[in-house]
Amino acid sequence: MPDDLISVDQHLERILEAITPLPDFPQPLMETLGLAAAEDVIATMRLPSFDNSAMDGYAVCHRDVVGASEEHPVHLPVVGEIGAGQGGLLAMSPGTAVKIMTGAPVPAGADAVVPYEWTDRGVAQVRIGRAPELGQHVRRAGEDVDEGDLLLERGTVLGPRHLGLLAAVGRPSVRTRPRPRVVVLSTGSELREPGQPLGHDAIYDGNSYLLAAAARRAGALAYRVGIVPDEPRAFLDALNDQLVRADLVVTSGGVSQGDYDVVKEALSPLGTVWFGGVAMQPGKPQGFGVVGEDATPIFTLPGNPVSSYISFEAFVLPALRKLMGKAPYSRPSTRARLTHAVRSPEGRRQFVRGEIAVDADGLVVSPVGGHGSHLIGDLAASDALVVVPEATTELAAGEQVDVVLLDEEF
Numbered sequence: 001m002p003d004d005l006i007s008v009d010q011h012l013e014r015i016l017e018a019i020t021p022l023p024d025f026p027q028p029l030m031e032t033l034g035l036a037a038a039e040d041v042i043a044t045m046r047l048p049s050f051d052n053s054a055m056d057g058y059a060v061c062h063r064d065v066v067g068a069s070e071e072h073p074v075h076l077p078v079v080g081e082i083g084a085g086q087g088g089l090l091a092m093s094p095g096t097a098v099k100i101m102t103g104a105p106v107p108a109g110a111d112a113v114v115p116y117e118w119t120d121r122g123v124a125q126v127r128i129g130r131a132p133e134l135g136q137h138v139r140r141a142g143e144d145v146d147e148g149d150l151l152l153e154r155g156t157v158l159g160p161r162h163l164g165l166l167a168a169v170g171r172p173s174v175r176t177r178p179r180p181r182v183v184v185l186s187t188g189s190e191l192r193e194p195g196q197p198l199g200h201d202a203i204y205d206g207n208s209y210l211l212a213a214a215a216r217r218a219g220a221l222a223y224r225v226g227i228v229p230d231e232p233r234a235f236l237d238a239l240n241d242q243l244v245r246a247d248l249v250v251t252s253g254g255v256s257q258g259d260y261d262v263v264k265e266a267l268s269p270l271g272t273v274w275f276g277g278v279a280m281q282p283g284k285p286q287g288f289g290v291v292g293e294d295a296t297p298i299f300t301l302p303g304n305p306v307s308s309y310i311s312f313e314a315f316v317l318p319a320l321r322k323l324m325g326k327a328p329y330s331r332p333s334t335r336a337r338l339t340h341a342v343r344s345p346e347g348r349r350q351f352v353r354g355e356i357a358v359d360a361d362g363l364v365v366s367p368v369g370g371h372g373s374h375l376i377g378d379l380a381a382s383d384a385l386v387v388v389p390e391a392t393t394e395l396a397a398g399e400q401v402d403v404v405l406l407d408e409e410f
């Protein structure tokens with residue numbers, strides 16, 4: 001590894017050391033979709049909470065109807081009716097039937113439900129032409145969830161089924177860490193907002209959209225501030241304005257060796273942001289540190305779009321996940337068969353854009369486009385990154401390689 005570069009792992013380790021998870025608090029259920037539970041959730045009630053009917057029909061004593069058949073039907077007087085949400089009738093006597101709707105509480109004394117389809121749907125008296133088994137169509141209290149059951153372990157990423165369960169046991173909220181607020185700033189006097197006219201030497205600001213969307217996809221609240229010109233004063237003003245609503249700041253551009261590298265120029269004097277090279281391609285020029293009164297973490301990513309995106313994946317995403325208490329921090333890698341040979345510079349971890357497919361032998365990855373870190377068209381056509389280790393300079397077609405799938409939930 002070249003002397004002046006630090007490794008990807010070293011850089012990530014330093015970043016994660018500096019990141020403290022956000023404090024957790026109870027949040028309304030619908031706010032927590034995709035967040036990690038910050039508590040073990042124990043059931044404080046049973047589900048079902050009372051014995052109830054699984055069918056529209058008649059609650060009966062099994063003993064009374066055990067011999068019922070079409071040839072020898074049983075007739076019972078109907079002594080009452082219970083709909084879902086009506087708890088009026090608490091008990092019934094042998095030799096009677098009670099009309100009952102799905103979900104309604106089964107009265108004490110009843111131990112089976114005869115569905116309408118097995119009866120004449122009688123009002124004062126019912127004719128039963130088929131016998132249920134003992135307990136049939138009765139949903140027993142506690143058969144699904146018992147009081148004291150562990151419903152969710154701390155760290156579980158909350159999905160629709162978990163939220164449904166929490167609501168079903170009466171929880172209006174669950175402790176989670178909040179969505180981190182991420183401010184995204186693009187620097188560059190050459191940048192224009194999409195939709196605005198473009199001069200001959202200007203380009204549209206793709207990066208703030210790329211990074212804000214990636215942050216949102218990761219579960220954060222992303223504030224896309226947009227374009228800041230290459231003037232250190234303007235950059236610092238924009239940054240200071242934004243810090244009040246930031247748990248984390250991401251900038252793009254202005255961190256390499258140019259004459260107008262505004263981010264480096266503005267932040268270096270603070271002494272709280274490290275700038276240097278990381279042994280990777282794309283994404284060599286990096287910066288990370290803290291800014292402002294609250295020591296807000298800041299990532300200063302390189303301006304080339306592909307470099308920016310891959311830096312986000314490698315460093316910002318794990319930091320966001322640590323803030324949210326979501327493990328693992330880094331996207332897991334898997335193995336796939338490479339369709340074409342790729343070359344890589346020695347001493348740098350290379351991230352080759354690729355497209356993933358499945359064939360009879362498993363996952364296959366095809367490199368997309370060239371190595372250039374300006375190739376956003378190729379980036380958009382990719383859904384995977386082939387990770388070429390630092391010591392490897394060539395991977396042959398047909399080799400099994402490490403691949404990171406970019407659109408997988410984890």
Ligand SMILES: Nc1nc2c(c(=O)[nH]1)N[C@H]1C(S)=C(S)[C@@H](COP(=O)(O)OP(=O)(O)OC[C@H]3O[C@@H](n4cnc5c(N)ncnc54)[C@H](O)[C@@H]3O)O[C@H]1N2
Nearest residue numbers: 186188205206207208253254255256257284302303304307
């Ligand atoms: N003499 C050297 N020059 C460069 C080096 C180096 O080591 N020595 N490193 C190169 C590498 S690698 C990268 S990556 C870039 C990083 O440059 P900056 O972070 O300073 O970014 P800029 O110079 O501002 O822009 C680079 C490139 O990206 C385009 N860009 C910038 N912002 C956006 C945006 N929001 N949306 C779309 N495209 C953007 C910009 O126009 C430039 O083409 O430095 C190399 N140079």
Ligand code: MOO
Nearest residue numbers: 282283284307373
């Ligand atoms: O490191 Mo730069 O990110 O190769 O283009």
